[in-house]
Amino acid sequence: MGIEGIGASVVRKEDKRFITGKGRYVDDIKLVGMTHAHFIRSPHPHAKIKGIDASAALKMPGVLAVLNGKELVDDKIGNLICGWMIHSKDGSPMKMGAWPAMAPEVVRFVGQAVAVVIAESKNQARDAAEAVVVDYEELPAVADVKAAIAPGAPQLHPEAPGNQVYDWVIGDEAAVNDAFSKAANVVTMELSNNRLVPNAMEPRAAIADYDAAEEHFTLYTTSQNPHVARLVLSAFYNIAPEHKLRVIAPDVGGGFGSKIYIYPEEMVALWASKKVGRPVKWTGDRTESFLTDAHGRDHVTKAEMAFDKDHKITGLRVKTYANFGGYMSLFSSSVPTYLYATLLSGQYTIPAIHAEVIGVYTNTTPVDAYRGAGRPEASYLLERMMETAARQLKVDP
Incomplete structure (x- = not known):
């Protein structure tokens, strides 16, 4: 050229x-x-x-x-x-x-x-x-995201009872529930996207x-x-x-x-x-x-994917706990929401998606955007899901 x-x-x-x-x-x-x-x-x-x-x-x-x-x-x-x-x-x-x-x-x-x-x-x-x-x-201190929201956990900020910053959702929950009710197969995964420095x-x-x-x-x-x-x-x-x-x-x-x-x-x-x-x-x-230095990632997620009899995806349901550390950093609130959950279709045709993201305080270094910021977490989830589904359904990925 x-x-x-x-x-x-x-x-x-x-x-x-x-x-x-x-x-x-x-x-x-x-x-x-x-x-x-x-x-x-x-x-x-x-x-x-x-x-x-x-x-x-x-x-x-x-x-x-x-x-x-x-x-x-x-x-x-x-x-x-x-x-x-x-x-x-x-x-x-x-x-x-x-x-x-x-x-x-x-x-x-x-x-x-x-x-x-x-x-x-x-x-x-x-x-x-x-x-x-x-x-x-x-x-008393708490470093684990699930432990931080358990009853009786040490409280970090008076402004955030139960150490919960927000409970945010996106997508069509009714359509996803309908897809799962009609699914020929459902694949479920629990995975962690580990904290990095x-x-x-x-x-x-x-x-x-x-x-x-x-x-x-x-x-x-x-x-x-x-x-x-x-x-x-x-x-x-x-x-x-x-x-x-x-x-x-x-x-x-x-x-x-x-x-x-x-x-x-x-x-x-x-x-x-x-x-x-x-x-x-x-x-x-x-x-x-x-x-x-602001750490990255630190998600704990449960994901469910619904398939029809021909192994086509009909729905995706995701629930993610995002560890924010001890404080909210500059971009931290947007990373597991608009920079992560909006990317959960990835390269695939998925008719119905619903995602819930719960932000949590823990006694750890604050977490913020790093190297893609939300997009790598979404890609990791999807590709792990597709590989796991292929193995369970005994088809080529």
Whole structure:
């Protein structure tokens, strides 16, 4: 089709600087007067914060400040948001618990930040963090999605009784029931789409710089979507008016969805930069990435497929429990609903489909969009279903 058509070679623009070591990532950036942040994180999946003693840390070399979640809330920094409203089948809105960027009173997953040390160097901040004493009162925790909605399960958020965020449905239930009542064969499966952890080449990082003369913030961040970051940080998190905030995303060493949200560390870095009057840098390590980068998937599903005597599909019924972790992340509500359930026909002709999705809080890392976001979960379910049906009906898939 010529030099501009499908199949034509595309000139790569980035490769030379990457393979010659000239890439510019957030961790490569150095600002005048830059300080370093190290977060103090909960070792417990569920606990009350009874007190934080930073007196010893504040006396250590290079330490500028130790800031905590109560101070952040007192400064009216907004809670993290979920961007899509989902309504349950009874019409009620989803029940979203508050997620402060640092926990002021209660932690709900291992790795949730409760305080941050700002120091002259990264090692000074890390050393001082070990001197901060946090008094926790451990609370009962639940990690399994089915156990979280069982009677008597530990409750995560007062806003979500029974740990249920929503009970959402889509499809024609009457038509599906009719198809099953007339089916020659029905195939049933229970399956899990396991939780996964993203692992980018470059861990998440942020550098925040507050200019007091201009009352202006600049944020360098490992973001797949700096425009959304700027909008959300200004409109919902009360960091600064949008015209007083610049967000810069230099080279981003991998993301696949896990760097498209706004995370607590970016918000805290911006807030802390204004508090200490100097640029603040945070670069996560692999352990922090494992604990705090939004996880993916984590569905438990029962699926039923109805067939006529010629093995043609006549109906599909799906009930999925989606584990959201300790909090609702930016896209989390939409992933198991409009990005998953609407794809349950896949490449097949299925006359009638009904899906129910129950969103559940557990004491685990929050879950959000990763690598296809809902579509892989739907494809996995369908292809497992078709393979299982073929074996049970003794026909070729």
